Amino acid sequence: MKRINFCAGPAILPPSVYKQAAEAVVDYKGLGLSLLEISHRTDWFDEIIHGARGLVADMMQLNDDYDVLFLTGGASSQFALVPFNLLPTNGTACYIDTGRWSDKAVKEAKLFGNVKVVASSAKEGYKHIPKNFELGTDCTYLHLTTNNTVSGTQMHQLPEVQAPIVADMSSDIFSKPMDGKDYGLIYAGAQKNVGAAGTTLVVIRKDLLGKVQRAIPTMLDYRTHIKHLSLFNTPPVFPIYCCYLTLQWVQAQGLETIAANNKAKADLIYNEIDRNGLFTGYTALADRSLMNATFVCTNPDLESTFLQTLEEAGCIGLKGHRSMGGFRASMYNAMDIAGVQVLVDVMQEFERKLG
Template identity: 50%
Template sequence: MKVHNFNAGPSVLPKEVVKKSAQSVINFNDTGLSLLEISHRSIDFLEIIEKATCLVKRIMNLNDDYAILFLQGGATLQFSMVPYNLMNQKAAYLDTGFWAHNAINEAKKFGQVKILFSGKNKNYTYISKNYHIPCNVDYFHCTSNNTIVGTQMKIFPKTSIPIVCDMSSDIFSRKLDFCQFSLIYASAQKNVSSAGMTIVIVKKDILGKLKKNIPSYMDYKIHIQNNSILNTPNVFSIYTSMLTLEWIENQGGLTILEKKNQYKAKLLYDEIDKNHLFENKIHKENRSNMNVSFFLKKKNLEEKFNKMWKKENIVGLDGHRYLGGYRASIYNALPLESVQFLIEIMREFEKKFS
C-alpha cells in the first residue's frame, strides 16, 4: 500500500534510510548487536559521529572554523542555549512565526531583546526585508522557514553582527552560503533524521566571550570538547542522520535537491492558485518550499475533502492546531509523485464541488 506522507515532523525519510536504520536495529554492521545496544563510546559509534560530522561540513562547504554538535532537547532547548552562550546584554530578533516568537520569549529571560520585525499582526503571512540590524547587539536571530504558517526567508541580511538561524524545517533543502551564519541549529525530525536529536553548527570563535557561569549541558564549548557525548547521545538518531546525509550527497547535493524542491513547490502552489476551491494566504515572495499551507474557501466543504484525501492514503495533511486548514510538508524525501497525487485529488474535488 502506497502512503503519501505529508507530516510536518517527524516526517518522511528516504526509503533506503528507513530500510538501513531498521536493519541496524536487528543487527548493526554484522556485530550481532542491535544499534540500540552498542556503547556510545565504542569505536562503532565514534565512527558514525565522525562520518556524520564530515558529511555536514562537506555538504554545507564549511571548514574547521565550525564545530558540529549532535545534541538533545530539540530546537526548544536552543531557544535558551543561544542567549545563554551569546547574549551579554542585548540581541536582535525577527518575529516571523510561532517558533520564532517562542525563541524571543526565552531570550527575554537572559537580557534585552530588540524585535526588528514582527508579522504577528498579519498572522505571520509575510516576512519584511525592511529592517536594520543595530551595531550594538550581541547577535541577530532569525528563523529561515516557518513550519506552521508556511513562510520562508529567501535572502539573509549582510551584517558584521553574528547571525544565528533556526533552520529546523529547511536545513539541507537548498544551497546557501552557510559561512554567513555564526550559528545554525535544527531539530532533526524534518529533513534529517528521527526525532530526538538537534544539529548545532557553530563558529568556534564566537564562544567563550562572556563572563558567565554556564551550566555544563548548556555550554557549547563543553559539548565541543566532549565531541557531543558529554552525556549519552541519541545513537539511533545520529546514525539515521548519517545515512540521510549520505543520501543527500548521492542525490547530487544541495543544488540538485533545491531544484527538485522548487519544482515540487511550484506545482502545488500553481494548483492552489488556479483551483476555485482553495487558497494560500502567504505573500507569494515569502512562500515556503517546505511547508505549503492552504485553506478551503468554503469551510463547509472541509468534512468532504478530509474524507476524500484520507481515503486515498494521504496522511499528515491537517493544518497545525493553531491555524487550521491544511499543510502539505514537502521535504527532501517526499517523492514528486506524492505531490502530483495530491494535486489530482484537489482537481477531482474541484470537479465535484466547484
C-alpha cells in the same frame, strides 16, 4: 494501504533510510549486535557520529572556525541555549519575528539579556517575511527562522547584516545549497530534513563563545560538547545513526538536485492552489515556503469534507497547525514529486466532484 506523509514533522525520510535503520536494529553491520546496544565509546559509533559531523561540514562548506554538534532537546532547547551561551547580561540580541517559533525564541532570550524584536509580521498573521529593519550598533547577534512551518513562509534571501546570524533552520536545512560560513550559529531539530526525532544539529562559529560571564551548567554549555567532540555523555545513538544515513542520501543526491526537486514540487502544488477555485493560498506569494505549502478552502464549510477525502486517498498529515486551521502540505527533501502529484490529483478530483 501505502500512505503518503505530508506531516510537518516528524516527517517522511528516504525509503533507503528506513531499510538501513531497520537492518541496523536487528544486526549492525553483521557484528552480531543490535545498533541499540552499541556503546557510544566504540569505534563503531565513532564512525557514525564523526561521519555525520563530516557530512554536515562538507555540505555547509565549513572551515575550522566552526564545529558541528549533535545535541538533544530539539530547537525548543536551543531557544534558551543560544542566549545562555552567547548573550551577555548587558548585551542586546535582535530577533526577526516571523512566526510561532521565532516568538518562542524571543521569550526565552528575554531571560538572559536585552532583546530587540527588529521586525515582525505577527499583526499580519505571519503571512509574509518582513525585510526592512535596523539592528543598531549594539547587536550581539541577529536571530531568524529561515522557514516557518506554521504559516508556510520562507526566507529566500538571507539579510545582509554585520552582526552574526543565528538561524533556526529546523525545517529547511539542506533543502538547497548553502554556505554555513554565512552564519554564526545554526540549529535544527533533526526530524525534518536531517534524520529522526531525538537529536538536534548545532553548527557554531567557535569565536562567539566564552563572552558571557554567567555560569552555564555543563550540559548546556556548547564548549562542553565541542571539547568532547559531541561525545561528552551518552548521545541518542539511533537518531544520530538515522541522521548519518539521511545525510549520506542528501550528499548522494546533491544539494543542487535537491533544490531543483523542491522547486518542482512547490511549483506543482502552488500552481494547483492558484488554479483551483476551491482553494486559496495563505501566504504572500514572494515568501511562499518550498517546504510547507499552506492553504485554505475558499469555502470554509468544505474543509472537513476535503480532509476526509485526503485521508481516503492515503494523504495524511495535511491538517493545518492547531493554531491556524486550513491545510498544510509539508514536502521535505524525502517527499518525491509523485507524492505531490497524488495530492494535486486529489484536489482536482475534489473540484470535479463539486463542479
